[in-house]
Amino acid sequence: MATTSRGTTDTVYQPKRSFFRSRRFRHRIAQAITYTLLLIGSFVMLLPLVWLVRSSFMSLDQIFAFPPEWIPEPWVWQNYPDALDVAPFARYFLNTMVIEFFVVTGTVVSATISAYGFARLRWKGRDQVFAVLMTTMMLPGAVTLIPAFIIWSELGFVNTIVPLTAPAWFGGGMFNIFLLRQFFRGLPRDLDEAAVLDGASPLRILWDVIIPLSRPALITVGIFSFLTTWNDFLGPLIYLNDSRKYTLAIGLSQFKGQYTSEWGLLMAASTLVILPVLILFFVAQRYFVEGIALTGIKG
Amino acid sequence: MSSTADLQTATVPTRKRRRWISSEAMWGLICVSPAILGFLLWDIGPMIASIVLSFSDWSVTGTTSWIGTENFQRLFGDDALFRQSAQVTLTYAFVSVPLQIIVAMALALLLNEKVKGLPIFRTIFYVPSTVPLIASSMIWLWMYNPDFGLFNAVLNFFGLPEQQWIFSSDTVVLSLIIMSLWSIGPMMIIFLAGLTAIPQHLYDAVSVDGGNVFNRLWTVTIPMLTPTILFNLVLSVITSLQTFTQAYVMTDGGPGNASLFYGLYLYRTAFQQGEFGYAASLAVVQFAVIVVLSLLVFRTSSRWVHYGGDT
Numbered sequence: 001m002a003t004t005s006r007g008t009t010d011t012v013y014q015p016k017r018s019f020f021r022s023r024r025f026r027h028r029i030a031q032a033i034t035y036t037l038l039l040i041g042s043f044v045m046l047l048p049l050v051w052l053v054r055s056s057f058m059s060l061d062q063i064f065a066f067p068p069e070w071i072p073e074p075w076v077w078q079n080y081p082d083a084l085d086v087a088p089f090a091r092y093f094l095n096t097m098v099i100e101f102f103v104v105t106g107t108v109v110s111a112t113i114s115a116y117g118f119a120r121l122r123w124k125g126r127d128q129v130f131a132v133l134m135t136t137m138m139l140p141g142a143v144t145l146i147p148a149f150i151i152w153s154e155l156g157f158v159n160t161i162v163p164l165t166a167p168a169w170f171g172g173g174m175f176n177i178f179l180l181r182q183f184f185r186g187l188p189r190d191l192d193e194a195a196v197l198d199g200a201s202p203l204r205i206l207w208d209v210i211i212p213l214s215r216p217a218l219i220t221v222g223i224f225s226f227l228t229t230w231n232d233f234l235g236p237l238i239y240l241n242d243s244r245k246y247t248l249a250i251g252l253s254q255f256k257g258q259y260t261s262e263w264g265l266l267m268a269a270s271t272l273v274i275l276p277v278l279i280l281f282f283v284a285q286r287y288f289v290e291g292i293a294l295t296g297i298k299g
Numbered sequence: 300m301s302s303t304a305d306l307q308t309a310t311v312p313t314r315k316r317r318r319w320i321s322s323e324a325m326w327g328l329i330c331v332s333p334a335i336l337g338f339l340l341w342d343i344g345p346m347i348a349s350i351v352l353s354f355s356d357w358s359v360t361g362t363t364s365w366i367g368t369e370n371f372q373r374l375f376g377d378d379a380l381f382r383q384s385a386q387v388t389l390t391y392a393f394v395s396v397p398l399q400i401i402v403a404m405a406l407a408l409l410l411n412e413k414v415k416g417l418p419i420f421r422t423i424f425y426v427p428s429t430v431p432l433i434a435s436s437m438i439w440l441w442m443y444n445p446d447f448g449l450f451n452a453v454l455n456f457f458g459l460p461e462q463q464w465i466f467s468s469d470t471v472v473l474s475l476i477i478m479s480l481w482s483i484g485p486m487m488i489i490f491l492a493g494l495t496a497i498p499q500h501l502y503d504a505v506s507v508d509g510g511n512v513f514n515r516l517w518t519v520t521i522p523m524l525t526p527t528i529l530f531n532l533v534l535s536v537i538t539s540l541q542t543f544t545q546a547y548v549m550t551d552g553g554p555g556n557a558s559l560f561y562g563l564y565l566y567r568t569a570f571q572q573g574e575f576g577y578a579a580s581l582a583v584v585q586f587a588v589i590v591v592l593s594l595l596v597f598r599t600s601s602r603w604v605h606y607g608g609d610t
Contacts, residue, residue, distance in 0.1 A: 045423055048427065146349060149569075171333050233433055233548075
């Protein structure tokens, strides 16, 4: 539609313009350039993943061949069972999932309740308190790291999952509260009012009215907290020292230390660590995109 | 549905409403209390404790005593590793952040051109950022392998001289900067959201004046995106200054401390040397730098950030 209106403008103002100087020609060129750049960009972005998967299906001989081959010939599956064999990745996976369970539940539950208190309930000083709490988003992790470690070790919780999971139950992080607060504020107020008439308490309104309407936002928060926990490296590195309690991230880093230059095994193990996240991404893609866009626009 | 709700609002008895409002404040406080408690326990409390610790020589072994500003004197006076790690980290942040912003914005601009297959391209550009940092460190470690890695194979293909990448002190930081460009997905999505929010009539105005693509970019797109740029800039600088995992996994600070990131130095001081007091002073300095940089960005932002009147 835009093209036709532009075409008309052309005929009105520059009737004698040749095709090669016309708007339509320039539009075609611009499109060709756009697609070329997008394709090059896609190629570059996908290359590391292709390299990862390709290497994970190769024996060492194939990997060390020169010049490098792109397609494994033949495909070697052995790296995957071998990787699972030499390191207890199933156990690491289980350990990670246990931590995930407590962190994701804690984050979603407590961020929802906190965000509700900041978004829908009116009390004196609410926005000032919120502003103060928001400053923690800029707090670098290191400045709280050492005292937190000292406290956890005094309490005897080092080498347990408590230091990694308990904090999630205290508000679930300002980022998540912020995201949910934005969402809750966008819901129409008359719904609350109707419930007030029925004598519902604020918690009942949260449960009956707000939560059913906020499923996409809650899922987004759940996904983000799942990913953050999956990616967390420093936390488990500091707090877990028994190798039987390792998470996948720490397990992979240890594995790398023991099997340097066993690139087929290392890439198979890395693929195993990435796979759950990729599956989650493709299943829940729209929540990723919407969630990030939401934080950006309002931020 | 909304009309019935309106009707009901009008008929809520005043007494009932008033009672509800007084309980509303109480419930509000109850609801946010976990967040406030968390703020005191995991943020402000430990932060103050770090400042206190930084004036002590608390270590895993031995007794603790107050040593005044001795930690800071050592830090700024004769700690070569502090200087090295600060330099590495600041170089990384000041080069990688602008590059990330430029590339993310360029990709978003391309995607904003009403291209066919937008969801596919968006997915491709976003996917790498979902890869856990530990795993991407492994992939890039392998790609940077001087003998069998992808990068040297590509250089070879084009007849260019091979590089040592992360295994040479000249190129290690640059290599990690290149790697950081792989995970700009979220930043790109934020730019894309910012772009779609720009009203079309601004572009039409430029077109009427006979402006070309670059006029449009310079007079409309970039000024309208400045709030988004500010947001990404602050967030990305803070993240870059805390770089740890890549350095720990890929280079272990080497070769010869050329990639000794501040976070890695702090980690070693605290958890390998057990010098908690000194590590706390390192953390306090890092915090101060982040606060100063953020204030600087926000202070200058009134000069370059354009806030539209659409709020």
